[in-house]
Amino acid sequence: MPTLTTARTAPWLVLGLLLGVLATAGAFLFDLVETSRRLPPDRQPRLVLGDRLLDLPPVLTGGDVLVPAALVEELGGRLVDQDGLAVISSPRGLLQADLQASAARLDLEELDIPVPDHRVHGRLYVSAALVERLFPVSIHREGPAVVVDSLAEPVLEAEVMEAAPVRAEPRRTAPIAADARPGDTVRVFAEEDGGWLRVRAGGVLGYMDKRQVRLLPPRAPQAAGESARVPRHDLPGWSLLKPVNLTWVQETRARSGEPEGSPPPGVNVLSPTWFEIEADGSVRSIANPAFVHWAHAHGRYVWALVSNGFDPDRTSRFLNDPAARLRAARQLVALAALYRLDGINLDFENMHLADRDAYAAFVEELAGLARAQGLVTSVDVTLYSSSPNWSLVYDRAALGRAADYVIVMAYDQHTGSSGPGSVSEVAWVEDGIRRMLEEVPAHKLVLGIPFYVRVWDVTQDGEGRPDVRSRAVSMGRGLALAREAGVEPVWDEEAGQLYAGWQQAPGSWRHVWLEDERSLALRLDVVRRYRLAGVASWRLGLEEPEAWSVIDRHLQAGGY
CATH class of the missing domain: 3.30.457.10 (Copper amine oxidase-like, N-terminal domain)
Incomplete structure:
Protein backbone atom coordinates (compact mmCIF):
# COMPACT_ATOMS: atom_id res chain seq x y z
CA MET A 1 0.00 0.00 0.00
CA PRO A 2 2.67 2.63 0.84
CA THR A 3 4.49 1.69 -2.33
CA LEU A 4 1.38 2.17 -4.50
CA THR A 5 0.64 5.56 -2.84
CA THR A 6 4.19 6.75 -3.37
CA ALA A 7 4.07 5.73 -7.00
CA ARG A 8 0.81 7.61 -7.53
CA THR A 9 1.95 10.85 -5.85
CA ALA A 10 5.56 10.98 -7.08
CA PRO A 11 4.74 12.87 -10.32
CA TRP A 12 2.90 15.53 -8.31
CA LEU A 13 5.89 15.88 -5.97
CA VAL A 14 8.23 16.26 -8.92
CA LEU A 15 5.93 18.80 -10.52
CA GLY A 16 5.72 20.75 -7.25
CA LEU A 17 9.46 20.81 -6.86
CA LEU A 18 9.86 21.89 -10.48
CA LEU A 19 7.40 24.74 -10.04
CA GLY A 20 9.22 25.82 -6.87
CA VAL A 21 12.55 25.91 -8.66
CA LEU A 22 11.05 27.86 -11.55
CA ALA A 23 9.48 30.35 -9.15
CA THR A 24 12.75 30.85 -7.34
CA ALA A 25 14.64 31.26 -10.61
CA GLY A 26 12.01 33.66 -11.87
CA ALA A 27 12.26 35.78 -8.75
CA PHE A 28 16.04 35.82 -9.09
CA LEU A 29 15.89 36.83 -12.76
CA PHE A 30 13.25 39.45 -11.99
CA ASP A 31 15.63 40.98 -9.46
CA LEU A 32 18.23 41.43 -12.20
CA VAL A 33 15.88 43.16 -14.64
CA GLU A 34 15.29 46.88 -14.45
CA THR A 35 11.73 47.89 -13.84
CA SER A 36 9.90 50.78 -15.45
CA ARG A 37 7.26 50.85 -12.71
CA ARG A 38 6.71 54.36 -11.40
CA LEU A 39 5.58 55.72 -8.07
CA PRO A 40 2.44 57.86 -8.26
CA PRO A 41 3.21 61.58 -7.96
CA ASP A 42 2.54 63.32 -4.66
CA ARG A 43 -0.78 65.12 -4.66
CA GLN A 44 0.17 67.39 -1.79
CA PRO A 45 3.48 69.22 -1.21
CA GLY A 143 9.63 70.63 -7.60
CA PRO A 144 6.73 69.11 -5.64
CA ALA A 145 8.42 69.68 -2.28
CA VAL A 146 9.27 72.43 0.16
CA VAL A 147 12.93 71.89 1.00
CA VAL A 148 14.81 72.92 4.12
CA ASP A 149 18.60 72.99 3.61
CA SER A 150 21.28 73.82 6.15
CA LEU A 151 23.48 76.81 5.28
CA ALA A 152 26.12 75.62 7.74
CA GLU A 153 27.15 72.53 5.75
CA PRO A 154 29.01 72.25 2.45
CA VAL A 155 26.78 71.36 -0.48
CA LEU A 156 27.71 68.33 -2.58
CA GLU A 157 26.11 68.09 -6.00
CA ALA A 158 26.48 66.05 -9.16
CA GLU A 159 25.80 66.72 -12.82
CA VAL A 160 23.64 64.15 -14.60
CA MET A 161 25.57 62.80 -17.62
CA GLU A 162 22.77 60.80 -19.27
CA ALA A 163 19.03 60.39 -18.92
CA ALA A 164 18.56 58.26 -15.83
CA PRO A 165 15.85 57.24 -13.38
CA VAL A 166 15.82 58.22 -9.73
CA ARG A 167 14.72 55.05 -7.96
CA ALA A 168 12.87 54.74 -4.67
CA GLU A 169 15.44 52.25 -3.32
CA PRO A 170 19.08 51.44 -4.16
CA ARG A 171 18.34 48.62 -6.60
CA ARG A 172 17.46 48.37 -10.26
CA THR A 173 14.12 46.70 -9.60
CA ALA A 174 12.87 49.52 -7.38
CA PRO A 175 10.14 51.73 -8.84
CA ILE A 176 11.07 55.04 -10.42
CA ALA A 177 10.42 58.10 -8.24
CA ALA A 178 11.57 60.74 -10.76
CA ASP A 179 13.53 61.24 -13.97
CA ALA A 180 16.86 63.04 -14.27
CA ARG A 181 17.87 64.60 -17.58
CA PRO A 182 21.37 65.24 -18.95
CA GLY A 183 22.68 68.50 -17.56
CA ASP A 184 20.47 68.41 -14.46
CA THR A 185 22.10 69.03 -11.11
CA VAL A 186 21.16 66.75 -8.22
CA ARG A 187 22.02 67.08 -4.54
CA VAL A 188 24.17 64.18 -3.26
CA PHE A 189 24.06 63.00 0.36
CA ALA A 190 25.78 59.63 0.60
CA GLU A 191 26.91 56.53 -1.25
CA GLU A 192 25.25 53.20 -0.58
CA ASP A 193 26.52 49.70 -1.25
CA GLY A 194 26.40 48.66 -4.87
CA GLY A 195 27.45 52.02 -6.31
CA TRP A 196 24.22 53.89 -5.56
CA LEU A 197 24.11 57.54 -4.56
CA ARG A 198 21.40 58.89 -2.26
CA VAL A 199 20.23 62.03 -4.02
CA ARG A 200 17.56 64.67 -4.17
CA ALA A 201 16.45 65.48 -7.70
CA GLY A 202 13.93 68.25 -8.16
CA GLY A 203 12.71 67.84 -4.59
CA VAL A 204 12.32 64.07 -4.90
CA LEU A 205 14.44 61.79 -2.70
CA GLY A 206 15.83 58.61 -4.19
CA TYR A 207 18.86 56.78 -5.54
CA MET A 208 20.93 57.04 -8.72
CA ASP A 209 23.65 54.88 -10.20
CA LYS A 210 26.87 56.82 -9.57
CA ARG A 211 28.11 55.95 -13.06
CA GLN A 212 25.40 58.18 -14.53
CA VAL A 213 26.55 61.37 -12.78
CA ARG A 214 29.71 63.42 -12.32
CA LEU A 215 30.48 64.80 -8.89
CA LEU A 216 30.93 68.57 -8.76
CA PRO A 217 33.27 70.41 -6.36
CA PRO A 218 31.52 71.03 -3.03
CA ARG A 219 30.13 74.49 -2.48
CA ALA A 220 31.28 76.19 0.70
CA PRO A 221 28.67 76.71 3.42
CA GLN A 222 27.07 80.15 3.50
CA ALA A 223 26.89 80.25 7.30
CA ALA A 224 29.98 78.29 8.29
CA GLY A 225 30.45 80.07 11.58
CA GLU A 226 27.04 79.17 12.98
CA SER A 227 27.54 75.46 13.58
CA ALA A 228 30.32 72.88 13.41
CA ARG A 229 30.74 71.57 9.87
CA VAL A 230 33.66 69.16 10.20
CA PRO A 231 33.95 66.54 11.38
CA ARG A 232 30.38 65.39 10.87
CA HIS A 233 30.40 62.97 13.80
CA ASP A 234 31.06 63.01 17.52
CA LEU A 235 34.85 63.38 17.43
CA PRO A 236 36.95 66.30 18.65
CA GLY A 237 38.39 68.72 16.12
CA TRP A 238 41.37 67.36 14.22
CA SER A 239 43.51 70.32 15.26
CA LEU A 240 43.48 68.82 18.77
CA LEU A 241 44.88 65.50 17.48
CA LYS A 242 48.11 65.12 19.44
CA PRO A 243 49.86 62.86 18.96
CA VAL A 244 48.93 61.30 15.62
CA ASN A 245 48.76 57.50 15.77
CA LEU A 246 47.95 56.49 12.20
CA THR A 247 47.98 53.09 10.58
CA TRP A 248 47.57 52.42 6.88
CA VAL A 249 44.94 49.91 5.79
CA GLN A 250 45.90 48.32 2.48
CA GLU A 251 42.95 47.78 0.16
CA THR A 252 43.39 46.42 -3.37
CA ARG A 253 39.75 45.93 -4.35
CA ALA A 254 36.37 47.44 -3.59
CA ARG A 255 34.67 46.08 -0.47
CA SER A 256 31.30 46.56 1.15
CA GLY A 257 30.17 46.23 4.73
CA GLU A 258 31.92 47.12 7.95
CA PRO A 259 35.12 45.41 9.12
CA GLU A 260 34.79 42.91 11.91
CA GLY A 261 35.86 43.83 15.43
CA SER A 262 37.31 47.14 16.54
CA PRO A 263 40.22 49.26 15.32
CA PRO A 264 43.58 48.69 17.04
CA PRO A 265 43.87 50.20 20.53
CA GLY A 266 45.50 53.61 20.65
CA VAL A 267 45.17 54.26 16.91
CA ASN A 268 43.29 57.48 16.19
CA VAL A 269 43.64 57.67 12.38
CA LEU A 270 42.94 54.97 9.79
CA SER A 271 44.26 55.53 6.27
CA PRO A 272 42.75 53.11 3.72
CA THR A 273 44.40 52.94 0.28
CA TRP A 274 41.33 53.96 -1.73
CA PHE A 275 42.17 56.50 -4.43
CA GLU A 276 44.49 56.63 -7.46
CA ILE A 277 44.93 59.56 -9.84
CA GLU A 278 45.00 59.10 -13.61
CA ALA A 279 46.91 61.26 -16.11
CA ASP A 280 43.83 63.36 -16.93
CA GLY A 281 43.14 64.11 -13.25
CA SER A 282 40.29 61.66 -12.85
CA VAL A 283 40.30 59.68 -9.62
CA ARG A 284 39.81 55.93 -9.41
CA SER A 285 38.04 54.97 -6.20
CA ILE A 286 37.43 51.77 -4.26
CA ALA A 287 36.10 53.63 -1.21
CA ASN A 288 33.76 51.89 1.20
CA PRO A 289 31.30 54.17 3.04
CA ALA A 290 30.59 51.44 5.60
CA PHE A 291 34.26 51.51 6.65
CA VAL A 292 34.00 55.23 7.42
CA HIS A 293 30.84 54.70 9.45
CA TRP A 294 32.56 51.90 11.40
CA ALA A 295 35.66 54.03 12.05
CA HIS A 296 33.64 57.03 13.21
CA ALA A 297 31.48 54.84 15.43
CA HIS A 298 34.69 53.73 17.16
CA GLY A 299 35.96 57.31 17.50
CA ARG A 300 38.61 57.11 14.75
CA TYR A 301 39.36 59.53 11.94
CA VAL A 302 39.71 58.45 8.30
CA TRP A 303 42.39 60.01 6.08
CA ALA A 304 42.04 58.18 2.76
CA LEU A 305 45.28 57.53 0.88
CA VAL A 306 45.70 58.90 -2.66
CA SER A 307 48.31 57.23 -4.87
CA ASN A 308 49.95 58.02 -8.20
CA GLY A 309 50.28 54.30 -8.94
CA PHE A 310 54.09 54.74 -8.74
CA ASP A 311 54.03 55.39 -12.51
CA PRO A 312 56.48 58.24 -13.26
CA ASP A 313 55.40 58.88 -16.86
CA ARG A 314 51.69 58.96 -16.08
CA THR A 315 52.38 61.14 -13.05
CA SER A 316 54.43 63.56 -15.15
CA ARG A 317 51.59 64.04 -17.63
CA PHE A 318 49.23 64.72 -14.75
CA LEU A 319 51.46 67.13 -12.82
CA ASN A 320 52.31 69.19 -15.89
CA ASP A 321 48.67 69.72 -16.84
CA PRO A 322 47.24 72.48 -14.60
CA ALA A 323 43.67 71.62 -15.63
CA ALA A 324 44.20 67.98 -14.65
CA ARG A 325 45.66 69.01 -11.29
CA LEU A 326 42.66 71.21 -10.56
CA ARG A 327 40.27 68.46 -11.69
CA ALA A 328 41.90 65.96 -9.32
CA ALA A 329 41.94 68.38 -6.39
CA ARG A 330 38.27 69.22 -6.82
CA GLN A 331 37.26 65.60 -7.25
CA LEU A 332 39.19 64.52 -4.15
CA VAL A 333 37.49 67.18 -2.05
CA ALA A 334 34.13 66.12 -3.48
CA LEU A 335 34.84 62.46 -2.68
CA ALA A 336 35.87 63.44 0.83
CA ALA A 337 32.53 65.19 1.33
CA LEU A 338 30.65 62.23 -0.16
CA TYR A 339 32.30 59.66 2.09
CA ARG A 340 32.54 62.00 5.12
CA LEU A 341 36.31 61.67 5.27
CA ASP A 342 38.35 63.66 7.78
CA GLY A 343 41.49 63.99 5.71
CA ILE A 344 43.52 63.07 2.64
CA ASN A 345 46.91 61.32 2.66
CA LEU A 346 48.97 61.87 -0.51
CA ASP A 347 51.33 59.00 -1.33
CA PHE A 348 53.09 59.92 -4.57
CA GLU A 349 56.24 57.87 -5.13
CA ASN A 350 58.63 57.15 -8.02
CA MET A 351 58.33 60.50 -9.84
CA HIS A 352 60.68 62.18 -12.31
CA LEU A 353 63.02 64.70 -10.70
CA ALA A 354 61.93 67.28 -13.30
CA ASP A 355 58.44 67.21 -11.73
CA ARG A 356 59.65 68.26 -8.27
CA ASP A 357 58.17 71.77 -8.41
CA ALA A 358 54.97 70.62 -10.13
CA TYR A 359 54.29 68.12 -7.36
CA ALA A 360 54.82 70.75 -4.67
CA ALA A 361 52.40 73.02 -6.55
CA PHE A 362 49.76 70.29 -6.67
CA VAL A 363 50.05 69.65 -2.93
CA GLU A 364 49.63 73.37 -2.27
CA GLU A 365 46.56 73.54 -4.53
CA LEU A 366 44.93 70.48 -2.97
CA ALA A 367 45.72 71.54 0.59
CA GLY A 368 44.10 74.93 0.00
CA LEU A 369 40.86 73.40 -1.23
CA ALA A 370 40.89 70.75 1.48
CA ARG A 371 41.52 73.21 4.28
CA ALA A 372 38.53 75.30 3.15
CA GLN A 373 36.39 72.20 3.74
CA GLY A 374 37.93 71.39 7.10
CA LEU A 375 39.97 68.44 5.79
CA VAL A 376 43.45 67.45 6.97
CA THR A 377 46.12 67.07 4.31
CA SER A 378 49.13 64.83 4.93
CA VAL A 379 51.87 63.97 2.46
CA ASP A 380 54.25 60.99 2.49
CA VAL A 381 57.96 61.40 1.76
CA THR A 382 60.99 59.14 2.02
CA LEU A 383 64.11 59.73 4.05
CA TYR A 384 67.07 61.20 2.21
CA SER A 385 68.95 59.25 -0.43
CA SER A 386 70.65 59.91 -3.77
CA SER A 387 67.74 58.45 -5.76
CA PRO A 388 66.20 61.11 -8.08
CA ASN A 389 62.82 59.38 -8.40
CA TRP A 390 62.45 58.15 -4.84
CA SER A 391 64.00 60.93 -2.74
CA LEU A 392 65.38 64.00 -4.52
CA VAL A 393 62.00 64.60 -6.16
CA TYR A 394 60.52 65.78 -2.83
CA ASP A 395 60.84 69.47 -1.99
CA ARG A 396 60.30 68.67 1.66
CA ALA A 397 60.34 72.28 2.81
CA ALA A 398 57.64 73.30 0.31
CA LEU A 399 55.55 70.24 1.14
CA GLY A 400 55.85 71.04 4.83
CA ARG A 401 54.58 74.56 4.25
CA ALA A 402 51.58 73.38 2.23
CA ALA A 403 50.40 70.27 4.12
CA ASP A 404 49.19 69.89 7.67
CA TYR A 405 51.45 66.86 8.25
CA VAL A 406 54.49 65.35 6.54
CA ILE A 407 54.83 61.61 7.12
CA VAL A 408 58.39 60.30 6.79
CA MET A 409 58.41 56.73 5.48
CA ALA A 410 61.49 55.72 7.48
CA TYR A 411 61.86 52.24 6.04
CA ASP A 412 63.30 50.34 3.05
CA GLN A 413 66.77 51.54 4.01
CA HIS A 414 68.19 48.45 2.31
CA THR A 415 66.72 47.20 -0.95
CA GLY A 416 67.68 44.61 -3.54
CA SER A 417 70.24 46.94 -5.08
CA SER A 418 71.96 47.68 -1.76
CA GLY A 419 72.34 44.13 -0.51
CA PRO A 420 71.22 42.56 2.79
CA GLY A 421 70.49 44.84 5.70
CA SER A 422 67.84 46.18 8.04
CA VAL A 423 64.62 47.70 6.79
CA SER A 424 65.15 50.57 9.20
CA GLU A 425 68.21 50.94 11.44
CA VAL A 426 67.47 53.22 14.36
CA ALA A 427 70.60 55.35 13.82
CA TRP A 428 69.63 55.84 10.16
CA VAL A 429 66.16 56.91 11.29
CA GLU A 430 67.43 59.42 13.83
CA ASP A 431 69.97 60.94 11.43
CA GLY A 432 67.24 61.36 8.83
CA ILE A 433 64.84 62.97 11.29
CA ARG A 434 67.46 65.49 12.43
CA ARG A 435 67.97 66.48 8.81
CA MET A 436 64.23 66.61 8.13
CA LEU A 437 63.74 69.00 11.03
CA GLU A 438 65.85 71.54 9.15
CA GLU A 439 63.06 71.70 6.56
CA VAL A 440 59.84 70.66 8.33
CA PRO A 441 58.79 71.78 11.85
CA ALA A 442 58.47 69.05 14.47
CA HIS A 443 54.75 69.68 15.08
CA LYS A 444 54.06 68.67 11.45
CA LEU A 445 56.46 65.72 11.23
CA VAL A 446 55.11 62.17 11.66
CA LEU A 447 57.50 59.21 11.80
CA GLY A 448 56.56 56.27 9.60
CA ILE A 449 57.54 52.90 11.10
CA PRO A 450 57.50 49.41 9.50
CA PHE A 451 55.49 46.45 10.67
CA TYR A 452 57.35 44.25 8.21
CA VAL A 453 60.84 42.79 7.79
CA ARG A 454 62.79 41.61 4.77
CA VAL A 455 64.03 38.07 4.34
CA TRP A 456 67.29 38.08 2.39
CA ASP A 457 68.43 35.04 0.43
CA VAL A 458 72.02 35.16 -0.86
CA THR A 459 73.36 32.41 -3.11
CA GLN A 460 76.55 32.09 -5.10
CA ASP A 461 76.78 30.78 -8.62
CA GLY A 462 79.52 28.49 -9.87
CA GLU A 463 81.88 31.43 -10.29
CA GLY A 464 81.32 32.74 -6.79
CA ARG A 465 79.15 35.71 -7.80
CA PRO A 466 76.34 36.48 -5.29
CA ASP A 467 72.69 36.50 -6.25
CA VAL A 468 70.70 38.57 -3.73
CA ARG A 469 66.93 38.34 -3.41
CA SER A 470 64.58 39.70 -0.76
CA ARG A 471 60.90 39.56 0.15
CA ALA A 472 58.83 41.37 2.75
CA VAL A 473 57.07 39.37 5.46
CA SER A 474 55.20 40.25 8.65
CA MET A 475 56.92 40.79 12.00
CA GLY A 476 55.76 37.42 13.27
CA ARG A 477 56.70 35.50 10.11
CA GLY A 478 60.30 36.74 10.24
CA LEU A 479 60.74 35.38 13.77
CA ALA A 480 58.97 32.15 12.83
CA LEU A 481 61.42 31.52 9.97
CA ALA A 482 64.38 31.84 12.35
CA ARG A 483 62.78 29.47 14.84
CA GLU A 484 61.97 26.96 12.12
CA ALA A 485 65.66 26.96 11.20
CA GLY A 486 66.59 26.43 14.85
CA VAL A 487 68.40 29.77 15.05
CA GLU A 488 68.30 32.02 18.12
CA PRO A 489 68.32 35.71 17.08
CA VAL A 490 71.02 37.96 18.55
CA TRP A 491 70.90 41.70 19.22
CA ASP A 492 72.49 43.89 16.53
CA GLU A 493 73.52 47.03 18.40
CA GLU A 494 74.16 49.04 15.24
CA ALA A 495 70.76 48.27 13.74
CA GLY A 496 68.88 48.40 17.03
CA GLN A 497 67.21 45.10 16.12
CA LEU A 498 67.47 41.37 16.57
CA TYR A 499 69.33 39.60 13.76
CA ALA A 500 69.23 35.99 12.60
CA GLY A 501 71.33 34.41 9.87
CA TRP A 502 71.87 30.83 8.84
CA GLN A 503 73.14 28.69 6.02
CA GLN A 504 70.37 26.94 4.15
CA ALA A 505 72.56 24.90 1.82
CA PRO A 506 76.15 25.01 0.51
CA GLY A 507 76.55 28.48 -1.00
CA SER A 508 73.12 29.67 0.21
CA TRP A 509 72.55 31.95 3.21
CA ARG A 510 69.47 33.59 4.70
CA HIS A 511 69.46 36.84 6.72
CA VAL A 512 66.66 38.64 8.56
CA TRP A 513 66.62 41.69 10.83
CA LEU A 514 63.60 41.36 13.10
CA GLU A 515 61.10 43.82 14.55
CA ASP A 516 59.94 43.40 18.15
CA GLU A 517 58.91 45.49 21.12
CA ARG A 518 62.47 46.64 21.78
CA SER A 519 63.18 47.86 18.24
CA LEU A 520 59.80 49.64 18.07
CA ALA A 521 60.50 51.33 21.39
CA LEU A 522 63.82 52.71 20.08
CA ARG A 523 62.06 54.40 17.16
CA LEU A 524 59.36 55.76 19.43
CA ASP A 525 62.08 57.24 21.62
CA VAL A 526 63.05 59.30 18.55
CA VAL A 527 59.46 60.60 18.34
CA ARG A 528 59.55 61.69 21.98
CA ARG A 529 63.07 63.06 21.91
CA TYR A 530 62.38 65.39 18.99
CA ARG A 531 58.76 66.16 19.94
CA LEU A 532 57.39 64.92 16.62
CA ALA A 533 53.68 65.00 15.79
CA GLY A 534 53.27 61.23 16.07
CA VAL A 535 53.71 57.94 14.22
CA ALA A 536 52.29 56.17 11.17
CA SER A 537 52.64 52.40 10.72
CA TRP A 538 52.79 50.39 7.50
CA ARG A 539 50.61 48.43 7.63
CA LEU A 540 47.65 47.02 9.58
CA GLY A 541 47.81 43.22 9.65
CA LEU A 542 51.61 42.83 9.57
CA GLU A 543 52.08 43.70 13.25
CA GLU A 544 52.23 41.55 16.34
CA PRO A 545 49.53 42.39 18.95
CA GLU A 546 52.02 43.82 21.45
CA ALA A 547 53.06 46.50 18.93
CA TRP A 548 49.98 48.58 19.74
CA SER A 549 50.60 48.69 23.47
CA VAL A 550 54.24 49.68 22.89
CA ILE A 551 53.21 52.55 20.59
CA ASP A 552 50.40 53.77 22.81
CA ARG A 553 52.52 53.61 25.97
CA HIS A 554 55.35 55.67 24.45
CA LEU A 555 53.04 58.25 22.89
CA GLN A 556 51.08 58.72 26.09
CA ALA A 557 54.30 59.18 28.02
CA GLY A 558 55.45 61.84 25.57
CA GLY A 559 53.63 64.66 27.33
CA TYR A 560 51.62 65.85 24.31
Missing part, protein backbone atom coordinates in the same frame (compact mmCIF):
# COMPACT_ATOMS: atom_id res chain seq x y z
CA ARG A 46 5.87 67.44 1.13
CA LEU A 47 8.40 68.92 3.58
CA VAL A 48 11.96 67.68 3.04
CA LEU A 49 14.78 68.40 5.50
CA GLY A 50 18.03 67.74 3.64
CA ASP A 51 17.67 64.07 2.73
CA ARG A 52 14.77 63.30 5.08
CA LEU A 53 11.07 63.37 4.31
CA LEU A 54 9.28 64.83 7.34
CA ASP A 55 5.80 63.94 8.42
CA LEU A 56 5.05 67.65 8.72
CA PRO A 57 3.20 68.89 5.62
CA PRO A 58 3.78 72.52 4.59
CA VAL A 59 1.03 74.95 3.63
CA LEU A 60 1.23 77.08 0.49
CA THR A 61 -0.79 80.29 0.54
CA GLY A 62 -0.29 82.34 -2.56
CA GLY A 63 3.40 83.12 -2.73
CA ASP A 64 4.01 82.38 0.95
CA VAL A 65 5.23 79.14 2.48
CA LEU A 66 4.08 78.17 5.98
CA VAL A 67 5.77 75.35 7.87
CA PRO A 68 4.82 73.63 11.12
CA ALA A 69 6.39 75.38 14.09
CA ALA A 70 7.45 71.90 15.24
CA LEU A 71 10.10 72.06 12.49
CA VAL A 72 12.27 74.07 14.91
CA GLU A 73 12.73 70.95 17.04
CA GLU A 74 14.00 69.04 13.99
CA LEU A 75 16.56 71.85 13.64
CA GLY A 76 17.75 71.53 17.23
CA GLY A 77 15.61 74.25 18.80
CA ARG A 78 12.81 74.04 21.35
CA LEU A 79 9.17 75.09 21.05
CA VAL A 80 6.62 76.00 23.71
CA ASP A 81 3.11 76.66 22.37
CA GLN A 82 0.42 77.37 24.95
CA ASP A 83 -2.12 79.96 26.04
CA GLY A 84 -1.65 82.15 22.95
CA LEU A 85 2.11 82.43 23.50
CA ALA A 86 4.83 80.74 21.43
CA VAL A 87 8.44 80.58 22.63
CA ILE A 88 11.18 79.25 20.36
CA SER A 89 14.82 78.84 21.38
CA SER A 90 17.28 78.98 18.48
CA PRO A 91 20.99 79.55 17.78
CA ARG A 92 20.19 83.19 17.06
CA GLY A 93 18.29 83.95 20.21
CA LEU A 94 15.04 83.42 22.08
CA LEU A 95 11.83 84.26 20.23
CA GLN A 96 8.70 85.19 22.15
CA ALA A 97 5.53 85.62 20.13
CA ASP A 98 2.14 86.96 21.21
CA LEU A 99 0.01 84.98 18.78
CA GLN A 100 -3.15 87.06 19.44
CA ALA A 101 -1.32 90.29 18.62
CA SER A 102 0.66 88.61 15.81
CA ALA A 103 3.77 90.27 17.22
CA ALA A 104 7.13 88.77 18.17
CA ARG A 105 10.43 89.71 19.73
CA LEU A 106 13.85 88.07 19.27
CA ASP A 107 15.69 88.63 22.53
CA LEU A 108 15.17 92.40 22.95
CA GLU A 109 14.54 93.18 19.27
CA GLU A 110 11.06 93.63 17.85
CA LEU A 111 10.68 91.46 14.74
CA ASP A 112 9.15 92.77 11.53
CA ILE A 113 7.83 89.28 10.73
CA PRO A 114 4.23 88.71 11.90
CA VAL A 115 3.53 85.53 13.88
CA PRO A 116 -0.25 85.01 13.82
CA ASP A 117 -2.05 82.10 15.46
CA HIS A 118 -2.32 80.13 12.21
CA ARG A 119 -3.28 76.51 12.81
CA VAL A 120 -3.98 73.45 10.69
CA HIS A 121 -5.60 70.53 12.49
CA GLY A 122 -4.60 72.20 15.76
CA ARG A 123 -0.93 72.47 14.79
CA LEU A 124 0.75 75.92 14.84
CA TYR A 125 2.24 77.06 11.53
CA VAL A 126 4.74 79.90 11.03
CA SER A 127 6.23 81.55 7.97
CA ALA A 128 9.33 80.08 6.37
CA ALA A 129 10.92 83.52 6.66
CA LEU A 130 10.67 83.34 10.45
CA VAL A 131 12.44 79.97 10.59
CA GLU A 132 15.16 81.30 8.27
CA ARG A 133 15.58 84.25 10.66
CA LEU A 134 16.07 81.90 13.64
CA PHE A 135 18.20 79.17 12.08
CA PRO A 136 20.98 78.98 9.42
CA VAL A 137 18.72 77.34 6.85
CA SER A 138 17.21 78.03 3.47
CA ILE A 139 13.54 77.10 2.87
CA HIS A 140 12.42 77.03 -0.76
CA ARG A 141 10.21 75.31 -3.29
CA GLU A 142 11.89 72.50 -5.20
